[in-house]
Amino acid sequence: MDRLLFGDNQFFGINHMSEEKARAQAMRFQKTDAIMDVLDVAHDEGIRTFMCTTHDRITEVADRVRADPARYADFRFYPCMPYAHKYANAVTDHGMVGALRHFMPSDGVLSTALTGGRALATKEVDGIARVLIDMEMKMFDGLQTPVIFLQNVFTDLLLGMGFTRALRIFHDHVVTKYGVEPAFITMNMPMLLEALEKEGIERPIICANINKIGFRMSGGFDAYLDALKSGRVRAVAMSVYASGAIPPDEAIHWISELPGVESIVFGASSAANIRGTKALVDKYMGAPA
Amino acid sequence: MDQKVRIGVVGLGKMGLSHFAMVNAHPKVETIACDGAGFMVDVLGRNIDNTIYRDYDTMLDSERLDAVVIATPSRLHAPMTTAALERGLHVFCEKPFCLDWADSERLTQLAADKARVAQVGYHYRYVGAFREMKRILDTGALGRITHVLAEAYGPVVLRPKRGNWRSQKSEGGGCLYDYAAHPLNLLNWFFGSPAQVSGSVLTPIFSEGIDDQVMATLGWDGGPAAQLSVNWSDESHRKMTTRITMIGTNGRIFADRQECQVYLRAPDPGLPGYGAGWTVKYTTELTEDPWFYLRGEEYSAQLADFIGAVADGQGKAVENDFASAAQTDRTMAMLIENAETGQPVGAPPVTARPTPARKRGWFARKA
Numbered sequence: 001m002d003r004l005l006f007g008d009n010q011f012f013g014i015n016h017m018s019e020e021k022a023r024a025q026a027m028r029f030q031k032t033d034a035i036m037d038v039l040d041v042a043h044d045e046g047i048r049t050f051m052c053t054t055h056d057r058i059t060e061v062a063d064r065v066r067a068d069p070a071r072y073a074d075f076r077f078y079p080c081m082p083y084a085h086k087y088a089n090a091v092t093d094h095g096m097v098g099a100l101r102h103f104m105p106s107d108g109v110l111s112t113a114l115t116g117g118r119a120l121a122t123k124e125v126d127g128i129a130r131v132l133i134d135m136e137m138k139m140f141d142g143l144q145t146p147v148i149f150l151q152n153v154f155t156d157l158l159l160g161m162g163f164t165r166a167l168r169i170f171h172d173h174v175v176t177k178y179g180v181e182p183a184f185i186t187m188n189m190p191m192l193l194e195a196l197e198k199e200g201i202e203r204p205i206i207c208a209n210i211n212k213i214g215f216r217m218s219g220g221f222d223a224y225l226d227a228l229k230s231g232r233v234r235a236v237a238m239s240v241y242a243s244g245a246i247p248p249d250e251a252i253h254w255i256s257e258l259p260g261v262e263s264i265v266f267g268a269s270s271a272a273n274i275r276g277t278k279a280l281v282d283k284y285m286g287a288p289a
Numbered sequence: 290m291d292q293k294v295r296i297g298v299v300g301l302g303k304m305g306l307s308h309f310a311m312v313n314a315h316p317k318v319e320t321i322a323c324d325g326a327g328f329m330v331d332v333l334g335r336n337i338d339n340t341i342y343r344d345y346d347t348m349l350d351s352e353r354l355d356a357v358v359i360a361t362p363s364r365l366h367a368p369m370t371t372a373a374l375e376r377g378l379h380v381f382c383e384k385p386f387c388l389d390w391a392d393s394e395r396l397t398q399l400a401a402d403k404a405r406v407a408q409v410g411y412h413y414r415y416v417g418a419f420r421e422m423k424r425i426l427d428t429g430a431l432g433r434i435t436h437v438l439a440e441a442y443g444p445v446v447l448r449p450k451r452g453n454w455r456s457q458k459s460e461g462g463g464c465l466y467d468y469a470a471h472p473l474n475l476l477n478w479f480f481g482s483p484a485q486v487s488g489s490v491l492t493p494i495f496s497e498g499i500d501d502q503v504m505a506t507l508g509w510d511g512g513p514a515a516q517l518s519v520n521w522s523d524e525s526h527r528k529m530t531t532r533i534t535m536i537g538t539n540g541r542i543f544a545d546r547q548e549c550q551v552y553l554r555a556p557d558p559g560l561p562g563y564g565a566g567w568t569v570k571y572t573t574e575l576t577e578d579p580w581f582y583l584r585g586e587e588y589s590a591q592l593a594d595f596i597g598a599v600a601d602g603q604g605k606a607v608e609n610d611f612a613s614a615a616q617t618d619r620t621m622a623m624l625i626e627n628a629e630t631g632q633p634v635g636a637p638p639v640t641a642r643p644t645p646a647r648k649r650g651w652f653a654r655k656a
Contacts, residue, residue, distance in 0.1 A: 092303075092455075096328055096329060120331060160309070162313060163336045188314075216582060219580070
């Protein structure tokens, strides 16, 4: 993994500080051109990994990248799936079973199984999960996706319920079908690490909030540091600036001295902020692991 | 209590699943689940260690529970809460509490008689920015609040569609119970029960038979007038947005899930750290990390308070007790009656005396 990954919250009206700012960003990035302009700035700065939700609009970004292989020869996506709102809406509209059926191939055995109203066999549940993953991956056909993440709301819901076998299904399918690295986003890193190890997943790639002031590091700041120091996790740090609460230089310097952090993911919409973070990461973190 | 608290989570729908995950992840809790519907129970039954019941009464009969978390369709809240309290269990119930406010008041009394922790899931009272709003309001630093705007918008019903329980009024569906309940509950927290509700509009947009938008005017004795503006057919919002704006004689305050903005005309000794002009505080700085984060600190925090109160034998809820939720149920009933009859419900609010003008000389004195 590269040291610095570019995130996508800013493109989709997600801002943890202000609804007003979020709306201004949603307006600014309505056109894919505006997203591409920012991605190009990042790319020209040498940031070649775009860690992005499988939001419908990413389809357009993927199309642009596919259309210009010369310019984007080294461009890679780290998809983060699923885009939860799509499913939440489908569940509201069609109910849980109806929503799943909606997403299955209409003539397949899985759709039939869901229609039957009987209890699903374990292998059918696994099959449904695999179809859902493949569906999310469609937009990246022919593009580089060396790491595939499970989104935090899903990871953490499964983790909280103790349905960790689903994390294993995701892991195995990503390895077997795509031949790339599975990874997990979470707001509860210490608890997730333990659960993944119990599922037999060693040294997982985990993306979580890691910042000097312990902002949204559920399970406790010390437990995070212990996990990082133990060498049992390959971490991608997000919220390193804690939504602006930590000065950039101090934030990156602190992260750079942590063992176990391989990458930082950050979002920015201005060239100055992109260049600023890139310069700090080069200064303190140097070459990729 | 050193032993684990044993909690049954009832209803594994959208809210129930996330409650189940948060309760189940709590280190002090042993969790049992219960849901009537087949699919989720099937899948979870084969994949998690917890016992899952398909029938509520069977669960109550078979398990030695301390408490239940009820996240079923709203119509079932009253009977399920009654059954739990009668067995001496503590209850956390999703909002809205009861569709008939008489049930809410009866259950408030029952919970008090039995000294049970009885809480309702109005999670906005656990959002840092709204807590700060409440704190500031209680200091009186804003002077006399006269003018309030309470809003909620989001993308729930965007086209005509097949119904589930949320689209049936008798089941507790509709924008009033689902969305408007939140800003109304915050208004109850800030100002108590309104004296009068008028101008209520509960109208469908895409739905049949239920409201997709809600508007009303509320007045409090000696307190402000508030405008309620709620619409769950607004696609421009990514998810539900709730915001409250107030104007007082010494300034203005605004809060939503992310931030609390205050404008003070003059600083107030009761509110240190807030000078004249604007001060903005963010939920991120007003919130502590929970033991387990799923979808916002407030969801974890309300359950943490509930579990803590049960474990410590406090005998009552820390926040959002049944009485406070009953107040909101009653306020919603006022809106419904007002919308149906067209007549204002309640007595015209006794207006507060205007802030007396400072003596400014001979002419002012004479007036």
